[in-house]
Structures are given as C-alpha cells and as structure tokens.
Amino acid sequence: MNDLVFIQNDEVLTDSLTIAEVFGKEHKNVKRDIENTISNIDILKTSEEARGLGIDFSSLKFERCEYKAANGQIYTKFLLNFDAFMLVTMGYTTQRAMLVKVRYINEFNRMKEALQKQQQVLQPKTQAEMLLLYAQQMVEQERKIKALEEDNARQNSRIEQLENKIEKRMTEEFEMQLVTPTQIGKMFEPAISGKEVNKLLQRAGLQWRVGGEWVPTAEGKKYSSSEPIQLENGKMVYQLKWQRRVKDIIQAEMEVTVK
Structure with missing residues (x-):
C-alpha cells in the first residue's frame, strides 16, 4: 500500500x-x-x-x-x-x-x-547562517539563470538551424521554378532579350534547334521542361522552359564571350 x-x-x-x-x-x-x-x-x-x-x-x-x-x-x-x-x-x-x-x-x-x-x-538562526543561506540562494539562482541561458542558446541554435534549412529549401525551390527565356533575360542588369538567352543556352550546350524549335540536349534536360501552350489560332505547341538556376550558367557563358 x-x-x-x-x-x-x-x-x-x-x-x-x-x-x-x-x-x-x-x-x-x-x-x-x-x-x-x-x-x-x-x-x-x-x-x-x-x-x-x-x-x-x-x-x-x-x-x-x-x-x-x-x-x-x-x-x-x-x-x-x-x-x-x-x-x-x-x-x-x-x-x-x-x-x-x-x-x-x-x-x-x-x-x-x-x-x-x-x-x-x-531556518537560519544567526547572522552568519543568514549570510550563508543568502550566498547559497544566490549561487543556486546563478545556476538556474545559467541553465536557462544555456537552454535558451540551444533553442536559438535549433531555431537558427531550422530557419537556415527552410531558407535553403525555399531558395532551392525558387531556383528550380520554370520560366521562359524572356523571363530569364529580365533577371539580368541590363536585361537581355529572350532570343539572346536562347543563343547563350545553345552556346552552353544546353539546347539546339531542330525543325525550327529549341530542343534540350542531354545536359539541358537537367534544367528544362517542355510545356504545352495553346496559340491564338488554337494550335498546340511546346515551349521550352528553364529553371531559374540556368541564369548562373548563362552568366558564365556571357563572361566567356566578353573575354
């Protein structure tokens, strides 16, 4: 019991x-x-x-x-x-x-x-005992404060790590978004045309022209996707869109061209 x-x-x-x-x-x-x-x-x-x-x-x-x-x-x-x-x-x-x-x-x-x-x-009876008790209480208080600070630091570290992971994932997802060559061109300062972007993608070995249409190379397929679009006359065609991250590849190609 x-x-x-x-x-x-x-x-x-x-x-x-x-x-x-x-x-x-x-x-x-x-x-x-x-x-x-x-x-x-x-x-x-x-x-x-x-x-x-x-x-x-x-x-x-x-x-x-x-x-x-x-x-x-x-x-x-x-x-x-x-x-x-x-x-x-x-x-x-x-x-x-x-x-x-x-x-x-x-x-x-x-x-x-x-x-x-x-x-x-x-219960302390003398002044010395009271001072000792006070000192012990102060030490214990300091210990608790230190423990709280350490716990707070650990929590902040975890939050920071989580924020970094979220930021990294959001950045990766943003970079993987598909956009048109014209939209990619507007990412540059000054902006360049969609036609220029296509030429640079071709120079970088990411696409070539087949039958009047841009087709991704084996390397280019890692960064692109062909999506169907309907023209005003009702005809369905495929448009090649690229992940935002190809901007860095295009930038490198532009720098090679300038040199």
Missing part, C-alpha cells in the same frame, strides 16, 4: 489513487466524488449564505494532474490537501471508513509536524 500522505512543494498532500486504495473504492468513483465536491463548492462560492458567513474556500486544494499507469497509458488523478480530503470523504460513513479517516488524520498531522521541524532546522 502506498504512503497515505506525502510532501510536495512544502505541502502535505494525498491523491485520489491512494484514497481509492485505502477506502476500497474504484478510482473512477473517487474521482467522481471529487468532481461532484468541486462542482458543489463552485455553486456555494456564489451563494448569498457563503458570502454572509464570510467563508473562505482558498484553503481547499484540488489539483488535477496526470500519471502514467503500469500499462504505459496516461490517466488523470487529483491531489488533495487535508481540508479537501475531509470534505470529499465526509460522506464515507461506514465503520471501516471512519477508521481509515482517523488514520489519515494521524498521518496528515504526523507529516505536517515533520515538515514544520524540517523547516525549523533549515
């Missing part, structure tokens, strides 16, 4: 799984009781009677959280402090339930006392 209560974040708590186990109930039924209690509290909070009596509900802790079961599945449970526990189990009135509640009360008190003693031990 699990410990009835435990300390978490300087609070003495139990959970719905333990309550179900020690009271001999199904966990789903205990969770139902807790959810009903929470619903009733939400209603009571807005009631005139509660406001008139000045009742403070802040001492009640019902915290829903997740846990991994033995089968590897993720389920929900509730964490409860003493006040919340007593409110939920108020309706558990069998003789065995009463004995379990007394045992719970004893455990809550024992663990609360142990927590108070622990806090008293940790």
